[in-house]
Amino acid sequence: MEIERPPTAFENKVFDALHLIPRGMVTTYGILGNYISCRSAQAIGQALRRNPFTPGTPCHRVVKGDLTIGGFAGERDGEPIRRKRNLMESEGVRFLANGSIDPKCCYRFDE
DNA sequence: CACCTGACATAAT
């Protein structure tokens, strides 16, 4: 069984920002990246993907820049995605008829 | 809508 690699400083930053997102809200990789001073949203997505083992990490509150669901657990579609959507809806995030998320639910880390 | 480029961190070689 493979040993767990300790979280890096970068991942720590990502998780910390994740916890700042209020319930019923979501944020985008771009906004999150701007908050942690990372211009690469991809690096963020990777960090989240590597740590979904933490139930306390609301990785489902992060969506793509165009307010679409994006991916989850390394999957761009399938059951993981519908679970992510279900989680967000359960927390109060509203989805538009076209499948995107309501911009009002987009948390922008009001500074 | 499809494709390419840019920017960033981690794993693997």
Place this chain on the structure above:
DNA sequence: AATTATGCCAGGT
């Protein structure tokens, strides 16, 4: 230690 390849993107053409 350096390079290559990959990855829950973003932005532009």
